[in-house]
Amino acid sequence: MIAAGMQSQDGHMSEPLPAASPILVTGSKGFVGSVVVRELLQRGFTNIRCFARTPAGNDKLAELGRKFPAARLDVVHGNLLLPDDCRRAADGAVLVYHLAAGTGKSFPGCVLDSAVATRNLLDALAGSQTLKRFVNVGSFSVYSNATLRRGAVLDESCPVERAYTARFDAYAYGKTKQDDVVAEYGAKHGVPYTILRPGVVFGPGRGGSILGRCGIDTFGFFMHVTGRFPIPLTYVDNCAQAIVLAGLAEGIDREVFNIVDDDLPSSSRLLRLTKRNLGRFFSVRVPYPACLAFSCAWEKYAAWSGNQLPPLFNRRMCAAYHKGNRYSNEKLKRLLGWSPAVPMDEALRRYFEYRRTAAAS
Numbered sequence: 001m002i003a004a005g006m007q008s009q010d011g012h013m014s015e016p017l018p019a020a021s022p023i024l025v026t027g028s029k030g031f032v033g034s035v036v037v038r039e040l041l042q043r044g045f046t047n048i049r050c051f052a053r054t055p056a057g058n059d060k061l062a063e064l065g066r067k068f069p070a071a072r073l074d075v076v077h078g079n080l081l082l083p084d085d086c087r088r089a090a091d092g093a094v095l096v097y098h099l100a101a102g103t104g105k106s107f108p109g110c111v112l113d114s115a116v117a118t119r120n121l122l123d124a125l126a127g128s129q130t131l132k133r134f135v136n137v138g139s140f141s142v143y144s145n146a147t148l149r150r151g152a153v154l155d156e157s158c159p160v161e162r163a164y165t166a167r168f169d170a171y172a173y174g175k176t177k178q179d180d181v182v183a184e185y186g187a188k189h190g191v192p193y194t195i196l197r198p199g200v201v202f203g204p205g206r207g208g209s210i211l212g213r214c215g216i217d218t219f220g221f222f223m224h225v226t227g228r229f230p231i232p233l234t235y236v237d238n239c240a241q242a243i244v245l246a247g248l249a250e251g252i253d254r255e256v257f258n259i260v261d262d263d264l265p266s267s268s269r270l271l272r273l274t275k276r277n278l279g280r281f282f283s284v285r286v287p288y289p290a291c292l293a294f295s296c297a298w299e300k301y302a303a304w305s306g307n308q309l310p311p312l313f314n315r316r317m318c319a320a321y322h323k324g325n326r327y328s329n330e331k332l333k334r335l336l337g338w339s340p341a342v343p344m345d346e347a348l349r350r351y352f353e354y355r356r357t358a359a360a361s
């Protein structure tokens, strides 16, 4: 079976990738990675190497294996921090979807599992005769909107945050360094890559809250930073489709794509829907300037006290998450031919249904 080629920037169709081409997916048992594997199988690819750290959660992949009996789904266990494991993972791969990352709050953890792990994997791939594309899954969190007005469009041209100490965001730091490593291997070793930066990914399988950009949930109640601006959500199936397409389209080497869906809900609507579907909780409305002033006071106290309190709240973080911007998926639609297959209302319905069922069981 041959998977369809994609239309390129210059309007040409790419050479279709043979269905049996070896494809590596890292983070394959994660929330987004497992849907990327499913999407590849649905597109007819039959030779997928699923890289995972531990056997925990193998049943997810085993179920996919049963649904697609004609496909070969190899689970390779290892750690991207170990160069030998990276060589095993990378061997002969034609396409790599790199989703493994450090997603916690520790700086060393995020640097190791995002930047160092990526470097190890790229070391194993540099000079590969088979590799056609390294699809690096980055994040919206790398952007700095410090120079953007409230309500301005944040797209791929937005600068990346480089004031790391002031921002004090371990995850964003790790993801920025990860993108830097990828760009470096592209420039120095000719690794063909594309970077995808999803907003907030949600859907069945997502644990935890999706309200992080609506406000702050730290002091025993929810500080809702008011605003009519949209929250950059992307439903997991739509996001996985964009990621898969980025591996197949011609003419997009070194391009960066943001992933957000259409019809994004405002912060107020998302909070209202969450309360209605998952149960009410106490929230206080706080205007953005007040949130910024609180972040500024915290930041200054942290500096004055010699970081007795770390600057967890600071102006750059406040701006990045709560200033309020608009978002564009125009590039994704134009160059990859992507459009969100699951509309926002249906996506939210499926997500809340999943959360209610998970809470009841």
Ligand SMILES: NC(=O)c1ccc[n+]([C@@H]2O[C@H](COP(=O)([O-])OP(=O)(O)OC[C@H]3O[C@@H](n4cnc5c(N)ncnc54)[C@H](OP(=O)(O)O)[C@@H]3O)[C@@H](O)[C@H]2O)c1
Pocket (backbone or CB within 6 Å): 026, 027, 028, 029, 030, 031, 032, 033, 052, 053, 054, 078, 079, 080, 081, 098, 099, 100, 101, 102, 103, 112, 113, 117, 137, 138, 139, 140, 175, 197, 198, 199, 200, 201, 202
């Ligand atoms: N979820 C979102 O809202 C969102 C938004 C923007 C970008 N992203 C990006 O999308 C990607 C996938 O996110 P996700 O939500 O699916 O995260 P996830 O569920 O936490 O999955 C991350 C995966 O990375 C693997 N991993 C971490 N360190 C590793 C290492 N040293 N060696 C091998 N594997 C390692 C983990 O393996 P184990 O299962 O063994 O721990 C896990 O399966 C990440 O790159 C993330 O930064 C996610």
